[in-house]
Amino acid sequence: MTQSPTRARPARSVLAGIAAFGALGAYVLVSSVGLGLWTSLGPGPGLFPFAMGAVLAAMSVLWLLQELKRPSTTGEGADGGLVLAVVVSLVLLAALLDLLGFQLSMFLFLMYHLKIRGKRSWLSALLTALAGSVGAFYAFNYGLNVALPVSSIPVLNLIGL
Amino acid sequence: MDTLNELLNGFAAALTWQNLIFAFLGCLLGTVIGVLPGIGPVAGVALLIPLTLNMDPTGSIIMLCAIFYGTAYGGTITSVLLNTPGEAASAITTIDGHAMTKMGKAGAALTIAAIGSFVGGTIATLGLVAAAKPLGELGLLVGPPEFFALMVVGISLLVALAGKSMVKALISGALGLLISMVGIDPVAGAPRFTFGMDRLLDGVSFVAVIVGVFGLSEILSYRKGESTVVHAPGFRSLLPTRNEWRRSAPSMARGTGIGFGLGLIPGMTGSVASLLSYGAEKKFSKHRNELGKGAVEGVAGPETANNAHANAALIPLFTLGIPASPTIAVLMGAFLQQGLTPGPTLFTEHSEIAWAIIASLFIGNLLLVLLNVPLVGLWTSILRVPAPILTALILLFMVIGAYTINFSVFDVFVMIGFGLLGLALRHLEIPLAPMVLTLVLGPLMERSLRESLEISQGDFSIFLNRPISAVLIALGLLIICSPLLKLRKPKALTDDPET
Numbered sequence: 001m002t003q004s005p006t007r008a009r010p011a012r013s014v015l016a017g018i019a020a021f022g023a024l025g026a027y028v029l030v031s032s033v034g035l036g037l038w039t040s041l042g043p044g045p046g047l048f049p050f051a052m053g054a055v056l057a058a059m060s061v062l063w064l065l066q067e068l069k070r071p072s073t074t075g076e077g078a079d080g081g082l083v084l085a086v087v088v089s090l091v092l093l094a095a096l097l098d099l100l101g102f103q104l105s106m107f108l109f110l111m112y113h114l115k116i117r118g119k120r121s122w123l124s125a126l127l128t129a130l131a132g133s134v135g136a137f138y139a140f141n142y143g144l145n146v147a148l149p150v151s152s153i154p155v156l157n158l159i160g161l
Numbered sequence: 162m163d164t165l166n167e168l169l170n171g172f173a174a175a176l177t178w179q180n181l182i183f184a185f186l187g188c189l190l191g192t193v194i195g196v197l198p199g200i201g202p203v204a205g206v207a208l209l210i211p212l213t214l215n216m217d218p219t220g221s222i223i224m225l226c227a228i229f230y231g232t233a234y235g236g237t238i239t240s241v242l243l244n245t246p247g248e249a250a251s252a253i254t255t256i257d258g259h260a261m262t263k264m265g266k267a268g269a270a271l272t273i274a275a276i277g278s279f280v281g282g283t284i285a286t287l288g289l290v291a292a293a294k295p296l297g298e299l300g301l302l303v304g305p306p307e308f309f310a311l312m313v314v315g316i317s318l319l320v321a322l323a324g325k326s327m328v329k330a331l332i333s334g335a336l337g338l339l340i341s342m343v344g345i346d347p348v349a350g351a352p353r354f355t356f357g358m359d360r361l362l363d364g365v366s367f368v369a370v371i372v373g374v375f376g377l378s379e380i381l382s383y384r385k386g387e388s389t390v391v392h393a394p395g396f397r398s399l400l401p402t403r404n405e406w407r408r409s410a411p412s413m414a415r416g417t418g419i420g421f422g423l424g425l426i427p428g429m430t431g432s433v434a435s436l437l438s439y440g441a442e443k444k445f446s447k448h449r450n451e452l453g454k455g456a457v458e459g460v461a462g463p464e465t466a467n468n469a470h471a472n473a474a475l476i477p478l479f480t481l482g483i484p485a486s487p488t489i490a491v492l493m494g495a496f497l498q499q500g501l502t503p504g505p506t507l508f509t510e511h512s513e514i515a516w517a518i519i520a521s522l523f524i525g526n527l528l529l530v531l532l533n534v535p536l537v538g539l540w541t542s543i544l545r546v547p548a549p550i551l552t553a554l555i556l557l558f559m560v561i562g563a564y565t566i567n568f569s570v571f572d573v574f575v576m577i578g579f580g581l582l583g584l585a586l587r588h589l590e591i592p593l594a595p596m597v598l599t600l601v602l603g604p605l606m607e608r609s610l611r612e613s614l615e616i617s618q619g620d621f622s623i624f625l626n627r628p629i630s631a632v633l634i635a636l637g638l639l640i641i642c643s644p645l646l647k648l649r650k651p652k653a654l655t656d657d658p659e660t
Contacts, residue, residue: 017589021332028339028354035346035353042615045346045353048607052342055335063328072326075382075588083381083584086556087577090377093560094573106560110553118549128550132557145215146565 010067011074018067022060028053085117101151101161107133164294171516175524180223180517183216184525187224188532191231196239196540200555201249202232202488203597204376207368208558210495211565218499219514223521225495226475227528229488230282233431233471234529237274237464238540242267250431250467253439257452257459264455268399271537273409273457274464275530281417281469282526288421289476289519293508296480300505305612306623308482310633312606315483316599317640318428323592327641330595333586337596340365341603348611360571367494367600369563373576374593375487376559378583380552399534401457408448409461415441416465423466424473427485430594431470438466472522478503479515482605487597494601 028049035046066072089112096105110129114120120128140146151161174180194205206228213221236251241258254274261270303311320330343354344364355361401409416438423429423437442462443449452459474485482504484490496503507515533540563576586593599606617623625631 014589017585017591021336024339025335031354035351036349038619039349042619043348043611045349045351048610049339049342049353052335052338055331056339059328059331059335063326063332066326066328073590075590078382078584078588082383086377086381087581090556090560090573090577094570094577097564097570097573106557110557113553113556114549118547118553120547120549124550128553132554136557136561140561140565144212146211147568148561148564149568149570 008071010071014067014072014074015064018060018064021056022064025053025055025057025060029057089113098149099152101156102148103133103137104151104156104161106136164290167512167516168290168520170513171518171520172523174219174513174517175223175520180220180521181524183220183224184227184521185528185532187227188231188525188528190224191228191233192235192238192529192533192540193543194228195232195235195237195251196543197551197555200376200379202229203491204372204379205232206488206491206495207371208376208562210368210491210498211562213495214498214565218501218511219517221499222492222496222501222514222518223525225492226518226522227525229492230468230471230522230525231529232488233468234275234278234533235540237278237467238271238533238537239544241270241274241460242537242541243544250435250470251464252432253435253463254460256439257454257456260453260455261457261460266401266455268534268537269401269405270457270460272399272534273401273405273461275534277409277413277416277461277465278468279526279530280413281420281465281467282472282529283523284417285421285424285469285472285476286519286522286526288473289479289522292476293480293515293519296476297505297508300481301509303481303505303629304627305609305616306627306630307633309606309609309613310624310630310637311481311483312602312609313637314633314640315427315477315485316595316602316606317637318426319598320428320595321640321643322428322433323594325590327643329589329591331641333591333593334595334599337599338603338606340370340596341367341600342607347604347608360569363567365575366563366566366572368566369572369575370579370600371491371494371597372559372562373579373581374583374586374596376555377576377580378587380555381580381584382587383552399537405457408457412438412442412446412458412462413465415445416462416467417469420466420469420471421473424470424485425476427477427483429470430486431467431474434466434470435463438462468526472526475522479507479519480505482507484598484601487594490598490601497601 032046032050032053035049036044037046037050038044089109093105093109107129110132111125114125114128115122137148140148151157190209194200194202206225209228210225213224233250236246237254237258240246240251240254242262244255244259246252246255258270258274261267316334320334321327323330343361344352345362346353352362419438419441420434423434439459439462442458443452446452446458448456448458474489477483477485478489478493482502484493493503501507501511501514559576560573563572564570566572583593613623614621624634
């Protein structure tokens with residue numbers, strides 16, 4: 001019987017994923033018991049989540065066993081810089097949306113992605129950012145009757161932002 | 162005769178200028194989504210749901226359906242011209258479609274694809290017309306236990322067919338169901354998994370979740386150097402030769418049959434339909450030795466199958482309320498947002514809306530042919546827009562889409578969170594399709610389970626005592642246990658990029 005000298009080990013990210021799903025399953029199992037599995041009228045609010053928690057926990061264990069036996073492949077890693085830039089800019093945009101209003105916050109967001117990250121020319125970046133912020137605001141508010149937020153700062157609100 | 166009358170009434174409603182504009186806009190937007198490689202039909206349809214919330218239900222669903230089948234055609238354009246499938250179901254078309262472009266026959270390839278899509282889509286819609294009444298009436302006989310069992314089968318099929326690992330697909334399915342359970346419990350009224358946040362009492366917005374998991378995670382997973390170089394294709398003529406028409410006809414017939422049949426089965430995506438159709442061409446076409454070198458059959462078959470599938474997949478949705486694929490699940494979510502429950506009751510409670518939508522499918526399929534071929538230059542010019550501008554604009558629409566569903570910044574944060582979750586799921590190779598399906602079906606499934614158990618006063622044997630539900634539950638179990646029974650699935654299903 002031959003065995004390969006360097007036996008492949010499960011990737012760390014896979015083990016972390018399994019642990020996360022296992023923990024989520026266990027949390028759901030415990031909290032759904034608290035919600036009540038059965039009432040005098042029949043099934044309680046916790047019954048269905050309990051079943052799903054059980055599936056999640058059981059599958060995590062099965063996946064771990066499979067990984068230990070034969071490690072699976074993972075998808076290609078993402079570009080960390082891009083993930084950080086997109087996620088942080090989106091979080092900032094969402095945080096400022098009600099404060100600065102849609103037009104100003106979206107203008108800044110688009111300028112960051114077009115000028116700083118995308119390295120577009122000033123003219124192209126400005127025109128696209130204006131169309132995507134001020135243009136979209138008016139198109140949605142007046143064209144589609146969908147109200148996008150205005151600034152909660154009185155001065156900005158007064159000038160229509 | 163009744164059906165014909167109702168269909169004619171449907172045409173009268175669908176042909177109002179307002180609904181025609183919605184169908185036209187839907188075809189345009191769908192084609193754009195199909196052309197753009199970064200955004201697939203699932204996220205595309207979800208993203209545009211908020212735009213339709215202020216419309217009347219008929220117009221809104223007409224537009225979303227048009228977006229849905231518009232994407233099927235849009236993906237073809239880039240497959241043929243650029244060798245880059247705009248969406249997964251058109252991947253196989255790149256082989257012969259792009260080879261035809263290199264031979265200067267891009268126009269003919271696109272026209273054949275458009276006509277094939279029209280033929281497949283129209284025949285599948287005729288199938289929907291024929292099946293609507295009888296299946297709808299059958300569906301009305303279905304009680305909560307049968308409905309629950311039917312959903313079990315639907316989800317089992319998608320789980321079993323999605324990706325390489327059943328374990329991972331089950332995790333994805335369970336995750337979707339859990340997300341759908343956040344909020345006030347539908348029966349007892351108790352808050353579940355809300356973590357004390359009032360905003361979660363109404364549940365998590367499925368649009369925000371889907372846009373995050375499918376759309377944002379796609380952008381986050383871009384890697385450096387992935388940019389498309391667009392060359393203007395050479396068109397000698399848009400019209401195929403007589404010989405090309407003659408060769409395409411049998412392929413279109415085969416594609417229609419395959420696409421229609423697979424569209425009826427939950428879990429079978431458009432990609433599987435187009436792959437199997439290509440396989441059929443390899444086996445049965447008279448010119449099979451030319452496949453791979455620019456044979457028109459390699460475009461006609463898969464493209465017809467893809468669109469026949471897209472339209473046939475609406476049959477289980479309209480008649481039984483079961484979404485057969487992730488995109489249809491999103492469409493079902495849109496129905497629910499508009500207060501329409503797809504399924505047998507749709508034809509009794511909202512008959513005029515249902516028939517207007519069906520009539521609009523015929524009109525939309527015709528619009529696609531009329532729009533797409535002459536405007537092909539416009540579609541390719543979209544791809545000449547530099548990548549940073551496209552990415553920024555897609556992010557803009559994602560934020561607007563997530564925000565406007567409840568006019569709340571909270572949903573934008575939900576979208577960002579689920580974008581990161583989607584990225585992790587992609588990295589771990591966990592299929593996303595079961596999650597979307599269970600996310601939409603979760604509340605319906607739970608309600609029918611609990612109603613069944615209330616009828617039986619808590620006795621689970623109700624699912625086994627009723628013949629239809631017993632057969633369906635057995636079928637579902639068989640599907641889930643298929644790996645234990647060493648049942649192999651065909652390679653086309655294992656490698657399905659859509660799941």
